[in-house]
Amino acid sequence: DGGITQSPKYLFRKEGQNVTLSCEQNLNHDAMYWYRQDPGQGLRLIYYSQIVNDFQKGDIAEGYSVSREKKESFPLTVTSAQKNPTAFYLCASSVRKLGNQPQHFGDGTRLSIL
Amino acid sequence: DQQVKQNSPSLSVQEGRISILNCDYTNSMFDYFLWYKKYPAEGPTFLISISSIKDKNEDGRFTVFLNKSAKHLSLHIVPSQPGDSAVYFCAASESGANSKLTFGKGITLSVRP
Numbered sequence: 232d233g234g235i236t237q238s239p240k241y242l243f244r245k246e247g248q249n250v251t252l253s254c255e256q257n258l259n260h261d262a263m264y265w266y267r268q269d270p271g272q273g274l275r276l277i278y279y280s281q282i283v284n285d286f287q288k289g290d291i292a293e294g295y296s297v298s299r300e301k302k303e304s305f306p307l308t309v310t311s312a313q314k315n316p317t318a319f320y321l322c323a324s325s326v327r328k329l330g331n332q333p334q335h336f337g338d339g340t341r342l343s344i345l
Numbered sequence: 346d347q348q349v350k351q352n353s354p355s356l357s358v359q360e361g362r363i364s365i366l367n368c369d370y371t372n373s374m375f376d377y378f379l380w381y382k383k384y385p386a387e388g389p390t391f392l393i394s395i396s397s398i399k400d401k402n403e404d405g406r407f408t409v410f411l412n413k414s415a416k417h418l419s420l421h422i423v424p425s426q427p428g429d430s431a432v433y434f435c436a437a438s439e440s441g442a443n444s445k446l447t448f449g450k451g452i453t454l455s456v457r458p
Contacts, residue, residue: 235388237388240386271354271450272450273349273434273448273449273450273451274389274434274446274448275448276445276446279445289445321388321389323388331377331394331396331438331440333379333391333394334391334446335391336381336388336389336390337388338386338387338388339386339387339388341386
């Protein structure tokens with residue numbers, strides 16, 4: 232089945248640690264995205280990538296980093312510089328990064344601080 | 346500055362009745378609108394979209410209406426079913442290579458049996 236796989240589903244981090252969230256897609260989509268959702272809030276864009284080896288900051292990129300070495304993979308690292316990392320993180324992809332294309336989402340990773 | 350607003354945080358309707366979920370936007374450059382449905386601990390699922398060249402798009406029980414002059418869109422679900430109980434997000438974007446989706450905060454729909 233084609234889709235987007237995020238792992239792990241739940242992740243715990245100690246203060247001062249970096250942690251990497253995985254996102255893999257087998258939809259052959261060019262564009263991939265990372266969003267953050269907080270309770271009672273909409274989805275806010277962290278980073279996006281239109282093609283391999285290229286990515287752009289979204290609205291709330293501070294404290295996060297990404298890489299796009301393969302078309303299928305777009306991992307997100309939450310660094311110790313992110314002061315409030317506890318949230319639900321969603322990865323998405325679309326055929327290409329144009330406004331008239333729906334994005335398809337994975338099932339998310341919930342990150343908590345110990 | 347919230348460019349996509351879903352002002353009602355929740356809605357409760359009886360099974361079989363119509364559910365109407367509203368969304369307002371402020372950016373006049375938005376020309377593509379989407380609705381997503383989300384269950385707890387899952388990712389959003391694309392439901393239906395509409396381009397600004399249309400004022401209505403229908404897919405089964407789901408219809409989206411767009412009023413460009415009022416910068417308002419609505420999602421109608423008829424008839425509502427208990428399985429429709431979820432959070433519904435409205436999203437909007439501008440056409441073009443560097444556009445992005447802007448999401449509202451979501452509306453929690455509860456369909457009572």
